[in-house]
Amino acid sequence: MKLKNDILIRALLREPTPYTPVWLMRQAGRYLPEYNATRKRAGSFLALCKNPDLATEVTLQPLARFPLDAAILFSDILTVPDAMGLGLYFADGEGPKFERPLREEWAIRDLFVPDPTVHLRYVLDAVRQIRQALAGSVPLIGFSGSPFTLACYMIEGQGSDDFAQAKTMLYTRPDLMHHILDITTQAVALYLNAQIEAGAQAVMIFDTWGGMLSHAAFHEFSLAYSRRVIAELKRTRDGMRVPCIVFTKGGGMWLESIAASGCDAVGLDWTCDLGAARQRVGERVALQGNLDPAILLTSVDVVRGETKRVLEQFGRGTGHVFNLGHGISQHTPPENVAALVETVHDSSAAYH
Amino acid sequence: MKLKNDILIRALLREPTPYTPVWLMRQAGRYLPEYNATRKRAGSFLALCKNPDLATEVTLQPLARFPLDAAILFSDILTVPDAMGLGLYFADGEGPKFERPLREEWAIRDLFVPDPTVHLRYVLDAVRQIRQALAGSVPLIGFSGSPFTLACYMIEGQGSDDFAQAKTMLYTRPDLMHHILDITTQAVALYLNAQIEAGAQAVMIFDTWGGMLSHAAFHEFSLAYSRRVIAELKRTRDGMRVPCIVFTKGGGMWLESIAASGCDAVGLDWTCDLGAARQRVGERVALQGNLDPAILLTSVDVVRGETKRVLEQFGRGTGHVFNLGHGISQHTPPENVAALVETVHDSSAAYH
Numbered sequence: 001m002k003l004k005n006d007i008l009i010r011a012l013l014r015e016p017t018p019y020t021p022v023w024l025m026r027q028a029g030r031y032l033p034e035y036n037a038t039r040k041r042a043g044s045f046l047a048l049c050k051n052p053d054l055a056t057e058v059t060l061q062p063l064a065r066f067p068l069d070a071a072i073l074f075s076d077i078l079t080v081p082d083a084m085g086l087g088l089y090f091a092d093g094e095g096p097k098f099e100r101p102l103r104e105e106w107a108i109r110d111l112f113v114p115d116p117t118v119h120l121r122y123v124l125d126a127v128r129q130i131r132q133a134l135a136g137s138v139p140l141i142g143f144s145g146s147p148f149t150l151a152c153y154m155i156e157g158q159g160s161d162d163f164a165q166a167k168t169m170l171y172t173r174p175d176l177m178h179h180i181l182d183i184t185t186q187a188v189a190l191y192l193n194a195q196i197e198a199g200a201q202a203v204m205i206f207d208t209w210g211g212m213l214s215h216a217a218f219h220e221f222s223l224a225y226s227r228r229v230i231a232e233l234k235r236t237r238d239g240m241r242v243p244c245i246v247f248t249k250g251g252g253m254w255l256e257s258i259a260a261s262g263c264d265a266v267g268l269d270w271t272c273d274l275g276a277a278r279q280r281v282g283e284r285v286a287l288q289g290n291l292d293p294a295i296l297l298t299s300v301d302v303v304r305g306e307t308k309r310v311l312e313q314f315g316r317g318t319g320h321v322f323n324l325g326h327g328i329s330q331h332t333p334p335e336n337v338a339a340l341v342e343t344v345h346d347s348s349a350a351y352h
Numbered sequence: 353m354k355l356k357n358d359i360l361i362r363a364l365l366r367e368p369t370p371y372t373p374v375w376l377m378r379q380a381g382r383y384l385p386e387y388n389a390t391r392k393r394a395g396s397f398l399a400l401c402k403n404p405d406l407a408t409e410v411t412l413q414p415l416a417r418f419p420l421d422a423a424i425l426f427s428d429i430l431t432v433p434d435a436m437g438l439g440l441y442f443a444d445g446e447g448p449k450f451e452r453p454l455r456e457e458w459a460i461r462d463l464f465v466p467d468p469t470v471h472l473r474y475v476l477d478a479v480r481q482i483r484q485a486l487a488g489s490v491p492l493i494g495f496s497g498s499p500f501t502l503a504c505y506m507i508e509g510q511g512s513d514d515f516a517q518a519k520t521m522l523y524t525r526p527d528l529m530h531h532i533l534d535i536t537t538q539a540v541a542l543y544l545n546a547q548i549e550a551g552a553q554a555v556m557i558f559d560t561w562g563g564m565l566s567h568a569a570f571h572e573f574s575l576a577y578s579r580r581v582i583a584e585l586k587r588t589r590d591g592m593r594v595p596c597i598v599f600t601k602g603g604g605m606w607l608e609s610i611a612a613s614g615c616d617a618v619g620l621d622w623t624c625d626l627g628a629a630r631q632r633v634g635e636r637v638a639l640q641g642n643l644d645p646a647i648l649l650t651s652v653d654v655v656r657g658e659t660k661r662v663l664e665q666f667g668r669g670t671g672h673v674f675n676l677g678h679g680i681s682q683h684t685p686p687e688n689v690a691a692l693v694e695t696v697h698d699s700s701a702a703y704h
Contacts, residue, residue, distance in 0.1 A: 212623075271566060
């Protein structure tokens with residue numbers, strides 16, 4: 001089925017577009033009352049992720065409110081380690097945790113690459129259902145955590161300020177860390193390919209924790225494995241190119257090497273100047289970002305002004321996908337999101 | 353009194369030195385059993401800061417164990433807002449908090465510049481006592497939080513993942529934010545000058561939170577005010593130049609503009625490649641850093657190897673002060689610190 005609105009895909013491939021496309025990381029989330037209602041019905045965040053009907057419902061909610069240019073699969077970045085048997089759960093009001101984090105060498109040696117069509121079938125079912133529900137209106141973005149980010153949680157067992165256990169393993173037992181990353185890389189590649197097979201029209205790799213590494217460790221333990229995932233991706237489906245976006249939070253210093261990873265687009269957090277970033281990557285990749293999500297906590301007027309500033313920083317021409325520099329805050333008033341989307345659409349035409 | 357070991361001062365001024373000097377952020381801290389004993393006697397962290405005898409005692413503790421090339425005043429970055437009447441306190445096991453954060457416009461308009469010789473006398477007494485106790489062995493570094501970092505805590509009332517309230521004020525009431533920063537800048541400049549007057553032989557500005565700003569906001573709300581502080585500093589005392597170091601955590605992308613702030617040295621977190629950073633700043637400033645503090649949680653062998661890597665990254669010549677990229681972790685085994693200091697001293701001579 002041909003897409004009615006393929007502006008996102010074209011911008012990611014740096015093809016001409018009439019305006020700048022926009023979607024928002026975590027656009028289906030707790031700032032929307034309708035999301036909270038569905039989540040309550042599901043019983044928990046994880047139950048919501050694992051129920052394709054409800055995951056489809058919440059994926060579509062922001063699109064019913066705002067004329068966004070893409071849908072993103074509603075899921076969690078940690079589904080892959082869950083499928084590996086680590087037992088993902090969410091304690092009330094806390095972040096993700098694993099029942100069986102990787103503590104022992106035998107457990108690391110026992111890691112297996114899960115078959116996504118078996119162990120992550122609920123995700124693929126959601127992808128298929130969302131595609132059907134979207135009916136070609138806008139593209140669907142699939143995603144996964146990066147191998148390194150998954151390894152951080154698998155070793156630490158939960159989020160952390162400094163992921164001291166993961167880093168200690170990286171420095172004292174690099175062989176074990178590389179083994180975890182190797183298995184996880186295979187798993188992520190299979191998983192993203194299965195999402196593409198099921199209907200994802202673009203994919204994104206979230207490297208949430210690569211930015212806490214040193215320059216050398218980032219390249220060896222994070223980027224090298226994201227690059228391997230990208231190299232293994234099926235990049236066309238139904239004759240359409242499936243673009244791949246890599247987002248490393250705090251990765252602004254490494255923009256050139258991320259842009260050379262084989263991806264089509266690089267996600268930028270809000271600390272980068274978008275104009276300077278564009279100069280640094282040249283014609284190699286598109287850029288996605290990078291409004292500070294804190295701006296959505298202010299007022300419609302401030303949102304409009306700062307949104308225009310981001311558009312102006314990127315300047316004329318294609319290759320920009322408007323987004324936040326990080327996921328949307330649960331405290332965001334939905335009317336500010338409406339103002340953002342409207343401003344991107346209205347003000348960006350002049351740059352194309 | 354002439355310094356017996358002035359290697360730190362010379363390296364900060366990019367003068368030739370026989371080896372690379374080393375000190376560690378938070379070198380007097382909870383990883384040392386003797387520190388914990390003194391803190392227990394003091395009753396609390398804040399009581400320890402406010403007691404010049406005990407502050408002197410803990411400042412000297414790491415120097416008794418390790419042949420460090422500098423002492424750093426034991427104090428807190430939030431003494432200035434405390435002196436402004438905001439009521440600093442530390443809840444058990446939590447970070448710093450203020451009893452009276454800046455919530456109302458009248459409270460912001462009422463802010464005053466405290467006289468450090470009155471309201472922060474306990475700090476100046478500690479500086480004088482530490483200088484006396486050091487007896488010219490190594491230089492004493494004084495410090496303050498940057499105006500922006502202080503403003504973050506003053507508005508938020510405590511630490512935060514995103515400092516959403518501070519950012520909201522910055523975007524919705526930039527006039528109020530600039531007023532807070534203006535008063536705080538005057539206070540910080542007076543405070544650092546009073547520390548220099550009392551005997552501090554180098555000073556450091558800790559911009560802990562500037563790195564969470566956008567490129568534009570960092571330059572307008574953080575760096576511009578640190579620059580004003582630097583411009584107002586007395587840079588010589590007793591005929592000796594008093595070098596100034598600026599450390600912005602997460603500021604690697606803005607290295608060139610930080611280096612142009614008027615400081616003598618730039619502190620780098622561990623995400624920067626030290627060699628690349630040196631190329632970027634050229635002859636303008638010295639660099640301080642930048643071992644990942646997580647490496648100190650590993651083993652003596654790993655510490656030695658990674659310490660050598662940092663020295664190699666900087667390469668030949670002066671202008672490097674070895675340090676961590678962030679404060680030392682409380683879980684650090686002291687023997688790893690000993691290995692670090694020994695390795696810096698032994699291995700760096702070849703580069704000078």
